[in-house]
Amino acid sequence: MVRKKEIIELKIEKIVNGGEGLGYYNEFAIFVPMSVPGDILKVKIISVKKSYARGLIEEIIKPGEERIEDTSKITFEDFQGCDFGMLKYEAQLKYKQLMVKDVMSRIGKNENIVVYNTLGSEDPYHYRNxxxxxxxxxxxxxxxxxxxxxxxxxxxxxxxxxxxxxxxxxxxxxxxxxxxxxxxxxxxxxxxxxxxxxxxxxxxxxxxxxxxxxxxxxxxxxxxxxxxxxxxxxxxxxxxxxxxxxxxxxxxxxxxxxxxxxxxxxTEEINGIHFNISPTSFFQINRAQTIKLYNYAISLFDNIENKIIVDAYSGTGTIAMLLSKKAKTIYAIEVIESATKDGEKTACENGIDNIKFINGTVEDKLNDLIKNNIKIDSIIFDPPRKGIDEQSLHAVANIGIKEMIYISCNPSTFARDSEILQSLGYKIDAIQPVDMFPGTSHTEVVGRFYK
Structure with a gap:
């Protein structure tokens, strides 16, 4: 056990989901932000709980091999708020893959799933638009x-x-x-x-x-x-x-x-489609990685030509517009009315006429489509961090949609939802992590569920 404000010597064993390093002091777990596996550190304890404590780096006694060369930087502020800035870039990609594996095992109850190497960025700096x-x-x-x-x-x-x-x-x-x-x-x-x-x-x-x-x-x-x-x-x-x-x-x-x-x-362009960006528009922060993410997600559809696809949580319709080049018809469902209107405007300006924009919740509007005898072949989800509403997952299963592509900015809720989908008869073989935010512990993931 340790006491608050105590300074201890600690070796970091691994990085856990969320990006903090974990070491053990007399078999008691200590979490340390901005630490790297292999680091030997002087750590000041800042909080103590029943089964673990948290501490901050006071001094790097010996740096781990994956730490950047400049060991004078030890705090969150030293790294400009980048909670993975202390790691060499290849190590960042490795630990993002391992964190996805961890949540899929612990939360998703799927230890056998293949998690591919994280798709990295050609330039991990100055990517924010x-x-x-x-x-x-x-x-x-x-x-x-x-x-x-x-x-x-x-x-x-x-x-x-x-x-x-x-x-x-x-x-x-x-x-x-x-x-x-x-x-x-x-x-x-x-x-x-x-x-x-x-x-x-x-x-x-x-x-x-x-x-x-x-x-x-x-x-x-x-x-x-x-x-x-x-x-x-x-x-x-x-x-x-x-x-x-x-x-x-x-x-x-x-x-x-x-x-x-x-x-x-x-104006911004992705795959030949032009988007208008206003002060309030949602647009992905990292354009180069967005192109990789969306192209990969679209490539997962089986025989996409002639398919009717629902783009759920469609936002301003970016994915729908990219899908429109190959699929027969897209139904883009979004609850925020201004985003739906932005999508309609962009589709019109780009001469895209095979997207039907629908304003409302996913669970309500999916059911409306079914009541109107619309045959849905596939669905693509790109929800907010909280994940997909469970009612929507049951609606997809009840409708009998056999193929689902799921993009997530939160591997933990992706893992939670994947367990629900597997209980509803869906399988997933592999997940692709994509590094949308180099320098941070955030990871985007995409996978294909099928019946």
Whole structure:
């Protein structure tokens, strides 16, 4: 047993689901974030439970072989909030595969499933096409950055290694202007001050949309002038917005996003289909890996030509539009009305006429399709982190859909749902992890269930 604030010497044995290292001190489990198997560490205990404790690295006595060369970096903040940043990239991919195997065995009750090597990124840096950074004051200087772990204290970094290089350039230039103009920074405790967040979206054409998020109920000329000066200094900026958010909330964007200058949307292309991206649009953060993920998922369909496919949790219809090139008809079901409308608009602009967009819940609208005698050959799920509603899984089984492709951003809920599907008579032979977020412990997975 250990005591809080005690400093112990610990060897890390493995990385567990969630990304923390695990070691044993007198057979008592100690979880340590930012640690690597093989590390010998001095660890300060920060919390003690009945069967385990958690600690933070005080010193690296001897680094594990898979730790990056710079051993001066030991904290979450040192790695700019990247909880896998301490691992060499090949090791990141290895441990993501092992974490998927672990949850499929423990939660999915499937020890025999094949988990392929994680599909990695050609460049694990500067892949984010969207970033939102909060403003803060450091002494008298306006900064942006990341929240420290389990707090709302902002820390600044020299370079955001995951943000696009253009995004970093824009934020740095904006801070120079804001400091010169001495604009006030929002204080969430007193609900005073102006600057809340900066959002930058970029595309593969090296164009940028800038959204300045402020605590106000109207746009004053001063803030328009600041953005216009920024635009004049950085020619890649193609779109400017100010978002008004005067609510006491942790949600970044306000309800009113005021268009200031340029194009109203950024355009992005995936497999020849053009998408319009507004400040509120959902679009995958990592375009290069998204293409790999979606192409792989679509390749899993058996004899896709002439099939009628349901795209469940379709969002703005990205997968549906990629499927439309090969399948006969797609029914895209999405509960958020604005996303459905965005999908309809994009399909129209791309001349796609074999997608039927349906607004509503998956369980309700699936049943409606069946009542209308629509023969569904296959279904593809890409749900939020909480996974698929169990009622929807039973509906799929009851309808008799024989093939299901499941994309998940949360291997734990994928494993939970896979156990339910297997109890309903479905089989899954293999899973493909895809590294959508290098530098972090997050993993996307995709697999094919069949009867």
């Amino acid at each position: 969207k970033i939102i950074e909060p403003f803060a004051k450091d002494k008298d200087k306006i900064i942006t950055g990341f929240y420290q772990r389990k707090s709302h204290d902002v820390f600044e970094v020299d370079e955001n290694i995951l943000n696009s290089k253009l995004g970093n350039k824009i934020i740095e230039e904006l801070k120079i202007i804001l400091n010169r103009e001495k604009v006030s920074v929002y204080d969430e405790n007193t609900h005073t001050g102006i600057l809340r967040n900066i959002m930058v979206r970029t595309n593969s054409k090296n164009q940028a949309m800038v959204v300045l998020i402020i605590n106000a109920n109207k746009v004053e000329k001063r803030y328009k002038d600041i953005l216009m000066e920024l635009k004049n200094k950085i020619e890649e900026i193609s779109s400017l917005y100010i978002s008004l958010n005067n609510k006491k909330t942790n949600v970044a964007l306000g309800d009113k996003n005021i268009f200031i200058w340029g194009e109203k949307t950024l």
